[in-house]
Amino acid sequence: MKVAVLSFAHVHAAAYLRLLRDMPGVEVVGSDPEGAAAAAPGETRGRAFADQHGVPYVDTYEEAFARGPDAVVVCSENARHRPLVELAAAHRVDVLCEKPLATTVADGEAMVAACRAAGVRLAVAFPVRFSPAYAAVKRAVAAGDAGRVLTVSGANNGHLPTRARRWFADPELAGGGALMDHTVHIADLLDDLFAARAVEVYAQTNNLLYADEVAAETAGLVTVEYDNGTVATIDCSWSHPRSHPAWGGLEMTLVGEHATLEMDAFDQKVHGHSERHARPLELSFGADLDSRMLRAFLFGPGPDGMDLADGEGGLRTLRIVEAGYESARRGTAVAVAGG
Amino acid sequence: MPPLHIGLLGAGGIARAHLPGWLELGARVSVHTQDGSADKLAGEYAELGHDVTAVPDLDDLLAGCRAVDICTPTPTHKDLALAAIAAGRHVVCEKPLALTVPDAEEIAAAAAEAGVQLHPAHVVRYFPAYAAMRDAVVRGELGDLAVLRFTRGGARPQWAPWFGDPAKSGGVIMDLMVHDIDIARWVAGDVVRVHARTRGSERATGAPADVVTATAVLTHASGAISHVTGLWGLPDQRFRTTFRVAGADGLLCHDSLAVPGFRITAQGVRAANEGIPSSPMTESPYLTELREFATSWEDPAARPRVDAHDGTAAVRIACAAVESSRTGQAVELPPASRPAAPERGTAATTHATDPEEPTR
Numbered sequence: 001m002k003v004a005v006l007s008f009a010h011v012h013a014a015a016y017l018r019l020l021r022d023m024p025g026v027e028v029v030g031s032d033p034e035g036a037a038a039a040a041p042g043e044t045r046g047r048a049f050a051d052q053h054g055v056p057y058v059d060t061y062e063e064a065f066a067r068g069p070d071a072v073v074v075c076s077e078n079a080r081h082r083p084l085v086e087l088a089a090a091h092r093v094d095v096l097c098e099k100p101l102a103t104t105v106a107d108g109e110a111m112v113a114a115c116r117a118a119g120v121r122l123a124v125a126f127p128v129r130f131s132p133a134y135a136a137v138k139r140a141v142a143a144g145d146a147g148r149v150l151t152v153s154g155a156n157n158g159h160l161p162t163r164a165r166r167w168f169a170d171p172e173l174a175g176g177g178a179l180m181d182h183t184v185h186i187a188d189l190l191d192d193l194f195a196a197r198a199v200e201v202y203a204q205t206n207n208l209l210y211a212d213e214v215a216a217e218t219a220g221l222v223t224v225e226y227d228n229g230t231v232a233t234i235d236c237s238w239s240h241p242r243s244h245p246a247w248g249g250l251e252m253t254l255v256g257e258h259a260t261l262e263m264d265a266f267d268q269k270v271h272g273h274s275e276r277h278a279r280p281l282e283l284s285f286g287a288d289l290d291s292r293m294l295r296a297f298l299f300g301p302g303p304d305g306m307d308l309a310d311g312e313g314g315l316r317t318l319r320i321v322e323a324g325y326e327s328a329r330r331g332t333a334v335a336v337a338g339g
Numbered sequence: 340m341p342p343l344h345i346g347l348l349g350a351g352g353i354a355r356a357h358l359p360g361w362l363e364l365g366a367r368v369s370v371h372t373q374d375g376s377a378d379k380l381a382g383e384y385a386e387l388g389h390d391v392t393a394v395p396d397l398d399d400l401l402a403g404c405r406a407v408d409i410c411t412p413t414p415t416h417k418d419l420a421l422a423a424i425a426a427g428r429h430v431v432c433e434k435p436l437a438l439t440v441p442d443a444e445e446i447a448a449a450a451a452e453a454g455v456q457l458h459p460a461h462v463v464r465y466f467p468a469y470a471a472m473r474d475a476v477v478r479g480e481l482g483d484l485a486v487l488r489f490t491r492g493g494a495r496p497q498w499a500p501w502f503g504d505p506a507k508s509g510g511v512i513m514d515l516m517v518h519d520i521d522i523a524r525w526v527a528g529d530v531v532r533v534h535a536r537t538r539g540s541e542r543a544t545g546a547p548a549d550v551v552t553a554t555a556v557l558t559h560a561s562g563a564i565s566h567v568t569g570l571w572g573l574p575d576q577r578f579r580t581t582f583r584v585a586g587a588d589g590l591l592c593h594d595s596l597a598v599p600g601f602r603i604t605a606q607g608v609r610a611a612n613e614g615i616p617s618s619p620m621t622e623s624p625y626l627t628e629l630r631e632f633a634t635s636w637e638d639p640a641a642r643p644r645v646d647a648h649d650g651t652a653a654v655r656i657a658c659a660a661v662e663s664s665r666t667g668q669a670v671e672l673p674p675a676s677r678p679a680a681p682e683r684g685t686a687a688t689t690h691a692t693d694p695e696e697p698t699r
Contacts, residue, residue, distance in 0.1 A: 150539045151536070151552050151554050151568070153488075153568055155583075202669060204532070204556055204558050205564075206486075208586075208587060209585070210587070211587065218485065219585070221556045221564050221565075221566050223536070229538065231538055233556065237486045239585035241589060257550055258573070333669060
């Protein structure tokens with residue numbers, strides 16, 4: 001199976017390249033023409049990045065498509081997802097697109113329409129769906145063990161991602177800051193969990209973290225009401241200290257009528273302290289969610305049946321984000337546009 | 340000097356948490372209740388040799404004591420507080436001060452008019468983990484605060500039915516979440532906007548699955564934002580509080596279940612969930628609180644870390660949260676007449692000279 005990774009803008013490109021390189025039966029190639037032409041200072045892009053990860057490289061996207069890939073992975077900046085997804089549709093190749101699907105609902109709708117018209121699959125990269133902890137939550141809710149879910153408190157906190165890739169806090173390329181970056185993972189889990197529609201969003205944001213460094217919002221709380229009555233509040237802040245050994249994490253508490261459930265997608269770690277590096281030591285031993293997601297994309301769902309979010313799902317979470325920005329501007333709750 | 344004489348109103352869970360504190364401070368305590376339960380409480384303690392007596396008549400109690408400690412259901416706070424204030428007594432009043440802003444303000448105004456102290460018993464300010472976090476914030480350890488999270492939950496209170504009647508308790512926001520509303524304001528300053536939702540069965544039905552939970556987002560005048568949740572949960576929901584406070588220069592997290600210091604990991608039978616939290620590791624926060632209040636009656640310079648204004652502010656924010664939950668709209672709060680939190684620079688100086696001194 002041939003796979004091409006298009007653009008190395010996203011921080012996840014490194015993991016995808018390595019995982020695809022080592023996946024039996026997969027032949028991977030990378031291409032990053034924009035990055036090769038204009039890498040941000042201090043950032044390795046283009047051929048050098050592919051070399052670093054031991055993956056063959058071609059100079060243009062056309063060359064990547066000329067190799068006849070069975071699937072492509074789009075890792076461009078959020079605002080540059082659309083042209084690459086449309087290119088994949090034009091070549092009739094299935095595409096896995098980084099999250100969020102796009103920076104505007106209009107772009108997202110165009111991408112979904114292009115893939116539908118071409119008859120190609122559009123999937124969105126929400127790896128936390130593949131967490132065994134989430135699978136356990138889903139089983140408890142689906143079996144009715146939790147009863148009706150009343151509220152969800154979720155937190156997807158991370159460090160400011162601009163050290164690895166500067167564009168994350170550039171509103172033009174990223175579409176915003178923490179609200180754009182970190183609302184969608186938990187919104188996607190709930191989209192999968194409830195099959196309910198988000199009807200209203202209330203969001204408050206600030207940029208008190210890294211105020212001198214980036215213009216985008218760095219902290220946010222997003223409350224989403226679903227038409228099944230559930231209320232979820234998501235802390236999407238980049239509030240995880242940069243000097244911490246971990247990048248951040250994703251936690252969720254669900255209060256149901258018959259059970260209270262808690263999950264942490266990244267808490268499986270051995271903790272210690274390194275005298276050599278004079279800092280805490282963390283050894284993750286949890287499941288590799290990126291790997292499970294890529295396998296499901298290329299080879300179909302695993303034994304637990306979990307599949308990737310499709311373009312429509314990506315659009316639904318993007319509508320929540322869009323309503324969130326409007327709510328934060330207005331200071332009031334905002335209805336989520338239907339779709 | 341004669342021993343401190345405290346008039347304790349109520350003999351329920353919180354009265355039982357306060358009473359040992361008063362005795363530790365050397366007080367003699369007169370207990371008054373409407374339902375005769377004062378006799379039982381006083382009897383238990385008198386048997387152990389403590390100076391605790393039941394007083395059937397409220398006026399008799401008010402005539403003899405230095406201060407009144409109101410540990411009764413919330414709807415009775417106002418009349419009892421006004422009676423105590425009229426008798427010239429200092430008043431310690433359980434949270435929330437009242438169920439409505441006008442009632443809370445009326446109590447505070449009466450106390451100010453009469454020149455007596457009014458101490459809303461927001462005891463979480465005296466829990467060591469919360470006090471340590473707030474000290475660090477005031478020192479500037481975390482820089483400007485940006486985003487805070489507070490959770491508080493446990494089994495639905497079964498020991499007194501009035502908690503399950505929202506007309507009496509005000510519901511899970513007024514009775515439980517008000518703790519963290521007060522802490523969020525104490526730590527991150529005044530609140531200008533509130534959005535809240537309540538889900539589940541606010542009125543207790545007695546059914547096993549009688550869960551009620553509320554979630555609120557507070558926007559502070561500084562621009563910081565707080566997420567606060569409260570849960571009266573299933574019978575086996577262990578009492579637990581957590582916070583996560585993030586600022587430009589750092590992060591502080593706490594989970595009460597993660598660091599108990601001491602725990603029983605087996606005892607042959609499954610223990611019931613505790614109602615009032617206690618720890619063998621540190622002094623009872625109720626004692627710390629009551630000592631700070633009592634000290635201020637002797638020394639006007641000693642100002643407790645929580646005052647009447649804080650109590651009315653907590654009621655105002657909680658009422659706004661209840662309103663938001665009812666109407667579905669975010670509620671704007673008028674700017675406070677007096678700021679909740681000090682400027683960090685000045686506060687740090689104050690703190691350096693006296694860690695016990697409240698920083699305003």
